Amino acid sequence: MNLVLSLLIGFAAFILGAFLWTFAEYLLHRFAMHELKGKGMMSREHLEHHVRSTWSFSATHILSWIGMLLVGAVLWMPIGWILVGPVAGVSLALGWACGYFFYEYQHAVAHRRAPKNRYQRWVRQNHFQHHFGQPMKNHGVSTLIWDKAFGTCEQPEIVRVPRRLALPWMVQDGELLPEFTGSYILVGALDDSDRLAAIDRARAFASIAPPD
Numbered sequence: 001m002n003l004v005l006s007l008l009i010g011f012a013a014f015i016l017g018a019f020l021w022t023f024a025e026y027l028l029h030r031f032a033m034h035e036l037k038g039k040g041m042m043s044r045e046h047l048e049h050h051v052r053s054t055w056s057f058s059a060t061h062i063l064s065w066i067g068m069l070l071v072g073a074v075l076w077m078p079i080g081w082i083l084v085g086p087v088a089g090v091s092l093a094l095g096w097a098c099g100y101f102f103y104e105y106q107h108a109v110a111h112r113r114a115p116k117n118r119y120q121r122w123v124r125q126n127h128f129q130h131h132f133g134q135p136m137k138n139h140g141v142s143t144l145i146w147d148k149a150f151g152t153c154e155q156p157e158i159v160r161v162p163r164r165l166a167l168p169w170m171v172q173d174g175e176l177l178p179e180f181t182g183s184y185i186l187v188g189a190l191d192d193s194d195r196l197a198a199i200d201r202a203r204a205f206a207s208i209a210p211p212d
């Protein structure tokens with residue numbers, strides 16, 4: 001096969017693989033994580049993530065990474081290989097894996113670090129509206145195309161964030177940093193009572209936003 005054609009097929013399959021991931025990202029987040037209400041490890045781990053809205057590395061991440069690499073290797077690679085050829089098969093799986101790890105990275109740094117560009121500012125506003133505004137909206141983390149397609153897109157100008165759950169990068173001495181006042185507003189008090197913690201947990205597992 002000529003080299004240019006192989007490169008084109010490889011490029012197209014890679015893009016398709018990444019695109020397939022974005023659809024999986026939407027479906028998994030909406031149905032396997034939120035709709036299952038804590039049944040099964042994937043849903044439980046995710047709703048646990050909603051309780052405090054923090055992100056830290058744990059062994060279960062390695063399980064997810066291996067799982068998604070396996071989906072690329074045993075599902076997408078053979079499909080592309082059989083339908084088009086080896087270049088398409090390998091590229092499809094690579095695109096899938098890159099789409100997945102791009103999402104994993106963007107999600108983790110959204111929780112841990114201030115945005116560095118326009119895209120990351122959007123990822124944070126979109127995702128923290130999901131955490132603090134409406135957990136059954138904005139299931140896409142890396143893109144909004146599927147939320148637009150399925151009518152689950154919610155993009156307020158200012159995202160309300162309960163003060164006790166504010167991300168460490170957006171506050172200093174309990175107040176919102178001035179560079180984020182156009183995107184977020186802190187609501188409620190710094191309350192670390194057991195009562196509120198129990199409410200936050202129950203609401204997270206019911207996919208209801210935490211109270212102010």
Ligand SMILES: [Zn+2]
Nearest residue numbers: 049107127131
């Ligand atoms: Zn999150």
Ligand SMILES: [Zn+2]
Nearest residue numbers: 046050130135
């Ligand atoms: Zn979620």
